[in-house]
Amino acid sequence: MLRLSDPGEKTAAARRLRRDWLDGRLELDEMTPVVALPIPGRPPQPLLVAPREVPRRGLGTREGRAALVHAVRSGMWRSVRAGSRKPAHSAVSSPRRRSRVLSGSMRRGR
Template sequence: MASLFDAARACLDADTPEAKLALTAQAAADFADGVFATLEDERAPEPIRMPGRPPRPRLVHPRELPRRGFGSNEGRAAFIHAVAHIEFNAIDLAWDAVYRFRHFPADYYRDWVGVAADEARHFAMLRERLREFGHDYGDFDAHNGLWEMAEKTAHDALARMALVPRVLEARGLDVTPGMIEKLRALGDDKTAEILVVILREEVAHVAAGSRWYRWCCEFHGIEPRAKFRELLAEYARPVLHGPFNLEARSAAGFDEEELASLQQLDAKHP
């Protein structure tokens, strides 16, 4: 394909895990090899829509998802499936960040193509582990919260960078260390090690969101800290929960004032 945006659209449209992973790997390799002659495209992106998905998992409201503990193999398989579903969504989120927002510096596209490739690798590792538990992707219900935020921010790259990487994906920085600890306590070091890899690489993904959020603010002459507080209050109250992994968030580009704002909003909305 001559256009990175066409490649991103093809990855978004792919409706099986196998096709999405294969097209993502090819597009990332083509980008690294300089196959895409230009990163300019005067065509407007299509209106946002649901990306290609397999018929399963069934998407339900988060309240309809049963709460399962880690103590049984079935419970652990459901947990691995939930994380795999997040990573599958994250592939689409990264490609939509490439496809939807035009006329950015080349480093912007380099960052999000790299994120898409990472998320695809994370999904593949989790799917392999899920199969070792006798299940596959689609065997458990899931929810669509990540993509719903993509729809809400399709009009504005600044809002997308603030709310998807720096709120929803950053949530993984907060909760994953506890998950790793629980898995190790159960003797499931294999799943724990997959999460260690994901946690380490997600710091860089959230950092990319921080970098391009601030770039957007500077481009538009907006003060980033006040704008972040405004966006948190408008969009993120239902999904904002402490405690926060302050060390990981700091490494991912949150400054002290932003971390304080998160904690204040959390305290106001228990």
């Protein structure tokens, strides 16, 4: 399955593997030697085009809505990742202010 390069074939093979595993048709044998694979299968590299040459997709089409959802999801993921790298106290400017904020939140039972 890992050597397949066609995304459709790879997806179908992964689904078959999962189905066979869940149905109990596969066994995990810890004595089977691990075989090194050559380079895993990948789809051919897409043709790169200038942004102005990419066809526009309206929101009235399935492809257009999918592109919008993908763009929003990607932006949200980047925002979440960027936010998770900031220290929790970054909004509080000074150590003295931090201690007052923390002590105040403790008094309120938070």
